[in-house]
Structures are given as structure tokens and as C-alpha cells.
Amino acid sequence: MPYQLMCRTYVCLIVTCIIMTYGCARTPQARFYILQPSAAVDQAQPSVSVNDMIIGVGPVELPEHLNRPQIVTRISSSELHLSEFNRWAESLEKNFSSVLAENLSMLLSTDKVLVYPWIGSIEVKRQVRVNVLQFDNLPGGKVLLKVLWGIKDEAGKFLIPIKKSSFSTPAGKGYPEMVEAMNRVLADFSREVANEIIKNDEE
DSSP: OOHHHHHHHHHHHHHHHHHHHHHHHTSOOOEEEOOOOOTTOOOOOOOHHHHHSOEEEEEEEOOTTTSSSEEEEEEETTEEEEEEEEEESSOHHHHHHHHHHHHHHHHTTOSOEEESSOOTTSOOSEEEEEEEEEEEEETTTEEEEEEEEEEEOTTSOBSSOOEEEEEEEEOOSSHHHHHHHHHHHHHHHHHHHHHHHHHHHHO
């Protein structure tokens, strides 16, 4: 190989290595988030019979566009942004279910709250069914949770007509702030469910 051609080859290899190294150094690191039970939820002072009953949470169903690893933000009514570098650490559907169950456990002062699916031989006295319609980070820095939900008794009969509830809160601009806002609206929903369980138990 001629000397000049060899030099040009070496220079190209060095430049390529520098570009690749520089590109790798600039690649953002993914950050992972998880919803958390709210330590701020107030106990709802349940009756003794609520303390004694087993409560089941689920199934909880989320829209497919939300139940994915990437955190989704809504740019407009018909456009979504999926962040490749801000992700859920586990299935959002499962995370939502477990946090709702933990919030209810704190609100109702009971450890007898199970997440679907539970063992068939366990007799669940109250089953909370949830269909999440929206759990969105909206333009302008706001989180919206909109759900269809109901409570069934041990016979599978709905104790109340299926309800449609909506909760919103300011979210800020960063992803940590968005996740904290999602925790807050989920806590608000948990309070409504807990109060409905108590009210139906007292009737």
C-alpha cells in the first residue's frame, strides 16, 4: 500500500474513532420512575366491619398507548410524545394497581387489601374495578386522571352504579414533577374509592 494512501487510511480511522467516542459520550442516560403510595393520605376512619373485610383491587385496565415503558406526554389532542430516556421502571398498569391498593390500605387502616389476581379460595368482600380512560401529562403543565370505576360485592354485583371520576393537578415542567403530580391524582382517586367503600358498608 502506498505511503500516502496508508496515511489517509489511518487518519480516517482516527477521525471515525473520535466521532464515535464523542457520540457515545453525549448519549443521554435513561432515567426510570415509579409511582409511590402517598404518605399524605388521611385515614378515613373506617368502621370495624371494613377493617375485617378483604378488599380486592383490580383488574385495572389502562389504554395501550399508556401501558408502555416510555413516559407519555400529550402534545395536543391527537399527538403524543414518548420519551425514550424517561421510562417507567415496571408496567404502569401493575404499578397503578399496587399503589392504589397500598393507598387504600393506609386510608382504611387495614392490611387486607389484595391486588388482582388473588388466590381463588380467598373470599373478597369488596372488589374495586378500574378502567383508566386518561392518565395524561397535558400541555401547559397539568396531569389529568380520568377513570371509570365501580365496587363489586362478594357475589359479583356492583354496589354502586359505575362512576366516572376526574382529577387534575399542576405538574411542573420536568419528569420528576410530572410523576409526583401523577402520584397526587392517584391519591385523590384512592380517597374517593375509600370513602365509597365506607359509605356502602354503613348502609
